[in-house]
Amino acid sequence: MEYLTKSAIAATEIAPSSGPSAELFSAGETSSTAVLAPSLALRAQAGSRGAPDEGAAQAPAFVIVGEGAGDAAAREALLDRAMGPKRKKKSSEKLRRGRRPSEGLAFVARDASGVVVGTVRLWDVGLGEGGPAALLLGPLAVEPGLKSGGIGSALMRHAVAEAARLGHGAILLVGDAPYYGRFGFSADRTGTLAMPGPYERHRLLALELKDGALDGAKGTIKAAGRRIKGEAQGFVA
Numbered sequence: 001m002e003y004l005t006k007s008a009i010a011a012t013e014i015a016p017s018s019g020p021s022a023e024l025f026s027a028g029e030t031s032s033t034a035v036l037a038p039s040l041a042l043r044a045q046a047g048s049r050g051a052p053d054e055g056a057a058q059a060p061a062f063v064i065v066g067e068g069a070g071d072a073a074a075r076e077a078l079l080d081r082a083m084g085p086k087r088k089k090k091s092s093e094k095l096r097r098g099r100r101p102s103e104g105l106a107f108v109a110r111d112a113s114g115v116v117v118g119t120v121r122l123w124d125v126g127l128g129e130g131g132p133a134a135l136l137l138g139p140l141a142v143e144p145g146l147k148s149g150g151i152g153s154a155l156m157r158h159a160v161a162e163a164a165r166l167g168h169g170a171i172l173l174v175g176d177a178p179y180y181g182r183f184g185f186s187a188d189r190t191g192t193l194a195m196p197g198p199y200e201r202h203r204l205l206a207l208e209l210k211d212g213a214l215d216g217a218k219g220t221i222k223a224a225g226r227r228i229k230g231e232a233q234g235f236v237a
């Protein structure tokens with residue numbers, strides 16, 4: 001089993017779910033969770049395999065896998081801890097409420113005990129009236145006590161790589177450019193788009209996975225995801 005350092009993760013190219021630092025495993029090997037996608041696993045652990053440096057900060061070991069059916073409660077509790085109770089008032093929630101994440105695009109980071117310590121999901125949206133399809137990313141969150149351990153970056157790189165592998169054209173999100181810029185997101189192509197509610201224009205960012213995917217895109221971003229059966233209003237998945 002190959003362990004990566006945080007800096008090795010930062011240097012990892014956005015690439016499909018295979019490669020020297022990737023490890024594929026079956027659901028049976030990893031968890032008893034019923035719906036665990038056979039997705040890329042990244043593990044990170046600071047330091048060498050020998051004795052850790054005296055006083056060196058120990059980064060968390062974690063693995064990134066598809067979110068399982070039993071992860072919803074842990075994910076929601078983590079989001080409450082990381083983002084606070086006002087998180088559900090964001091405009092992005094209008095695009096997520098009552099919908100399922102895009103097929104194959106909900107991920108969690110688990111620590112060595114299997115506890116959910118990070119989450120990211122992507123959602124199907126439409127860009128304006130009859131405009132192109134795209135994904136909306138979010139929320140991205142990491143257990144507050146484990147920040148700056150590379151978990152957020154690993155989740156982002158994995159999410160972007162999987163979205164590209166699945167053939168999506170573009171990802172949008174509302175967030176801080178100083179953070180998301182490192183993954184290729186910018187506000188350069190979002191000036192003609194709008195969220196369906198209050199938001200800060202400079203925080204609406206996009207990444208094209210296919211050249212020209214956002215050409216001509218304009219108007220208000222609309223929910224386009226699969227509806228949760230029997231959950232017309234409630235927010236579950």
Ligand SMILES: CC(C)(COP(=O)(O)OP(=O)(O)OC[C@H]1O[C@@H](n2cnc3c(N)ncnc32)[C@H](O)[C@@H]1OP(=O)(O)O)[C@@H](O)C(=O)NCCC(=O)NCCS
Pocket residue numbers: 082083139140141142143146147148149150151152153154174175176178179
């Ligand atoms: C944002 C978040 C997901 C990052 O996760 P993480 O595991 O700490 O991220 P990483 O370890 O990959 O990267 C940490 C680096 O990003 C920087 N960073 C974190 N948030 C940032 C922000 N909003 N703007 C700029 N830089 C940021 C940190 O300073 C750190 O820099 P360093 O590597 O030079 O020390 C995490 O801080 C979090 O859950 N925050 C609360 C929820 C939230 O704000 N989510 C984003 C909604 S837009």
